[in-house]
Every structure is written in structure tokens, then in C-alpha cells.
Amino acid sequence: MKEDRFVVTPWEVSGKVDYNKLIKEFGIQPLSEPLIGRLKKHTKDLHYLIRRNIIFAHRDFDWLLNEYEKGNKFYLYTGRGPSGHTHLGHLTPWIFTKWLQDKFDVKLLFQITDDEKFLFKENLSVEDVKKFAYENILDIIAVGFDPKKTKIFLDTEYSKTLYPQAIRVAKHITFSTTKAVFGFKNESNVGQIFFTSIQAVPAFLESVFQGKNVPCLIPLGVDQDPHFRVARDVLPKLGYYKPAVLHSKLTPGLIGGGKMSASDPSSTIFTTDSPEVVEKKIKNAFTGQQATAELQRKLGGNPDICSVCQYYYYFFEQDDRKVKEIFDAERSGKLLAGEHKEDLAERAIKFIEEHQKKREKARDQIDKFILRD
Ligand code: TYM
Numbered sequence: 001m002k003e004d005r006f007v008v009t010p011w012e013v014s015g016k017v018d019y020n021k022l023i024k025e026f027g028i029q030p031l032s033e034p035l036i037g038r039l040k041k042h043t044k045d046l047h048y049l050i051r052r053n054i055i056f057a058h059r060d061f062d063w064l065l066n067e068y069e070k071g072n073k074f075y076l077y078t079g080r081g082p083s084g085h086t087h088l089g090h091l092t093p094w095i096f097t098k099w100l101q102d103k104f105d106v107k108l109l110f111q112i113t114d115d116e117k118f119l120f121k122e123n124l125s126v127e128d129v130k131k132f133a134y135e136n137i138l139d140i141i142a143v144g145f146d147p148k149k150t151k152i153f154l155d156t157e158y159s160k161t162l163y164p165q166a167i168r169v170a171k172h173i174t175f176s177t178t179k180a181v182f183g184f185k186n187e188s189n190v191g192q193i194f195f196t197s198i199q200a201v202p203a204f205l206e207s208v209f210q211g212k213n214v215p216c217l218i219p220l221g222v223d224q225d226p227h228f229r230v231a232r233d234v235l236p237k238l239g240y241y242k243p244a245v246l247h248s249k250l251t252p253g254l255i256g257g258g259k260m261s262a263s264d265p266s267s268t269i270f271t272t273d274s275p276e277v278v279e280k281k282i283k284n285a286f287t288g289q290q291a292t293a294e295l296q297r298k299l300g301g302n303p304d305i306c307s308v309c310q311y312y313y314y315f316f317e318q319d320d321r322k323v324k325e326i327f328d329a330e331r332s333g334k335l336l337a338g339e340h341k342e343d344l345a346e347r348a349i350k351f352i353e354e355h356q357k358k359r360e361k362a363r364d365q366i367d368k369f370i371l372r373d
Pocket residue numbers: 010077078079080081082088089090091092093111112113116199218219220221222223224248249250251252259260261
């Protein structure tokens with residue numbers, strides 16, 4: 001692949017993503033200062049993911065705020081495809097979703113697409129994806145969503161509700177649209193071609209429940225946007241609002257390049273990793289520092305390509321001043337790779353240990369969250 005080539009689809013992210021190009025390619029809007037100002041009027045403060053432009057783009061978020069200001073409250077919808085254990089990248093849109101839930105005091109529908117992962121992953125059985133679904137639900141609950149306002153469901157366990165709505169969507173989607181949007185071929189299995197109809201349903205399900213139109217806001221990683229490009233075309237044909245979307249950049253892998261992805265475990269910190277494994281992965285992280293300590297002290301490094309710096313930026317350090325100090329130390333050559341990694345490993349292990357405690361507590365809370373029919 002050429003240096004400047006990158007791919008972002010719901011099933012593949014590779015290369016170094018150019019987010020400005022992606023905004024044009026996907027036809028999404030950058031999150032502008034005035035719009036951020038409008039958000040702040042309601043939330044009082046701004047989440048670090050917004051301040052750092054990690055939540056960087058949207059569809060119709062201005063419309064959603066207009067409706068909210070008119071007293072038309074929205075609900076949130078996001079999801080997870082259970083193909084393995086949860087990693088830190090997945091947590092980013094969820095942490096942001098929880099912040100929105102707290103600030104706006106709104107309901108959240110959380111879809112677990114076990115059907116999707118069975119259809120798209122060669123070597124996963126129906127039993128495997130179900131097992132991962134329940135593992136992932138522990139992470140979702142551990143993020144701290146309000147049990148009174150959050151409902152989680154697996155597609156295969158909530159199909160009596162989802163399926164009649166999905167076929168209404170499917171009737172408006174042609175095979176050629178799915179080919180154009182997702183790159184399917186004649187050889188693709190028919191479950192894959194149908195699947196986007198299922199992911200569209202929670203974007204209007206609350207309207208079905210309430211028997212009136214309710215605005216929907218979908219926070220997600222930008223790789224999931226194509227599903228909602230299709231859904232936004234179809235939903236008005238069924239009499240519903242188009243959902244609004246807030247897009248997150250993709251947390252990069254520890255070894256540089258594309259996103260943190262389960263298909264590259266050494267580049268990825270899973271919430272189930274032991275402290276020893278986390279430490280080992282961070283020790284092997286790419287820093288892009290100079291070949292020797294001496295040269296590093298003299299010439300300094302580049303925080304923009306240093307995974308360790310990027311991990312503070314994307315995840316572990318919410319204080320902007322401290323991030324600046326870390327970036328400055330990397331740039332000036334003051335911070336050598338060994339120490340840099342040790343500090344990050346300590347921070348990451350503390351986070352993982354705390355998360356794992358919450359994960360264990362979540363085991364007896366599942367029933368409070370889950371919807372089945
Ligand atoms: P999945 O399981 O691939 O990812 C779950 C969520 O995490 C985001 N994500 C990331 N965000 C930041 N950095 C990364 N490295 C990273 N990797 C993944 C994804 O964009 C997603 O928001 N089909 C979906 C499940 C789904 C869904 C939805 C997601 C169903 N309905 C509505 C978002 C909104 C999936 O497989 O996500």
C-alpha cells in the first residue's frame with residue numbers, strides 16, 4: 001500500500017488515516033467551534049475528546065441541538081460487534097456516550113451485533129460470538145452507564161422486536177447500494193448484504209416504542225459511519241427522522257499505523273489483559289525516537305508519531321496541560337523511550353486494574369440492563 005493510501009470501512013481500517021480527506025470522502029461535517037460552543041451551553045464543560053478534536057465530525061448535530069432547544073429530547077444509540085475482547089479503542093466512544101448520557105440525562109440503546117460478527121468472521125461460531133457478547137457487556141456496564149436509562153440487547157436475543165423493523169428498512173436497500181457503500185461482491189454471503197438493515201433499527205426503535213418521532217444521536221468510531229449513511233437515506237421513507245451522528249477518530253495501535261484493532265493483539269491493549277501483558281505490550285510500543293539515547297537527547301523526538309505520546313493524548317491523560325508537558329519533553333529529547341514507556345505502563349496498569357474490578361461487579365448487574373424478547 002502506498003504511504004498516503006488508507007482504508008476505513010466498518011470491517012477494515014488500514015494505513016494512516018487522513019481525517020480531513022475522510023470528511024470529504026464520507027460527506028460528513030467537521031465539528032466547528034460555533035457548534036462546540038452550542039454544545040457547551042448545555043454541558044457547561046467540554047469532554048477532553050471534544051477539546052482535542054478526537055470527536056471530530058458529525059451529521060446533523062446542529063439539527064439535534066435545535067430540536068433539544070425546542071424541548072424535543074433525544075435518545076442515544078451506540079453498539080458493539082462481539083468478535084473478541086474489548087480493547088481501549090472501543091472504550092473511547094462509550095466513555096463519550098456516558099458523558100452525553102450524564103450531561104443530557106437521556107436514554108441509551110446499546111446494540112450488540114452478534115449476528116454481524118458471526119456472518120463476517122470466518123472462524124467464529126454462533127456460540128463464540130455469544131460468549132464474547134456477554135464478556136463485552138461487562139465492559140459496557142463497567143463504563144458506568146445509568147441502569148435506569150440504558151438498555152443493552154443482542155441481535156439474536158431481541159429478534160422478535162428487531163426483525164419486523166429490519167425488513168421495513170431492507171425493502172428500501174438494493175444489492176447495488178450495498179455494493180457501492182460496503183464493497184460487497186456477488187460472492188458475499190447474503191447475511192452480510194442484509195446486515196445493515198439490522199444496524200439501522202435502533203436508530204428509530206425509540207420512535208416505534210413511543211409511537212412518535214424521537215430524535216436519535218449516535219456516537220461512534222468513524223469506521224461505522226457507512227451504515228448510517230444508508231440508514232439516513234431510508235428512515236425518512238419510513239416516516240422517521242434521520243439520526244444525528246458524532247464521529248470519533250480511531251485510537252491508533254501501539255505499533256503505529258492504523259487503528260487499535262483486535263486483529264493485531266500485540267498492538268492492542270485489551271481490558272482483560274493482565275498487568276504483565278500490558279507492560280510487555282507497552283515495552284514494545286513504537287516511539288519513533290532516535291537510534292540512540294544520545295541522539296534522542298540531542299535531536300528530540302516527534303510526539304505525533306510516538307505511540308506512547310498518542311496514548312496519553314487519546315486515553316490516559318485528561319489534563320491538557322500535562323499532555324503538553326509530555327509532548328514538550330518528547331520533542332526536546334528530555335524523555336527517553338524507557339522511562340516514557342514505564343510511566344505509561346504504570347498508568348495503563350492502574351486503569352486496567354480498576355476497570356477489571358468494575359467488570360467483576362458488573363456480573364450481577366447484567367439483568368438490570370438487558371432486553372430480551
Ligand atoms: P465494533 O465492535 O467494531 O466497535 C465498537 C465501537 O468502537 C469503535 N471503535 C473504535 N473507536 C476508537 N478507536 C478505535 N481503535 C476503535 N475501534 C473500534 C467503533 O467505531 C464502534 O463505535 N457494527 C458495530 C456495532 C454497532 C454499532 C452500532 C457501533 C451496532 N450498532 C451503532 C456504533 C453505533 C461494530 O462492530 O462495532
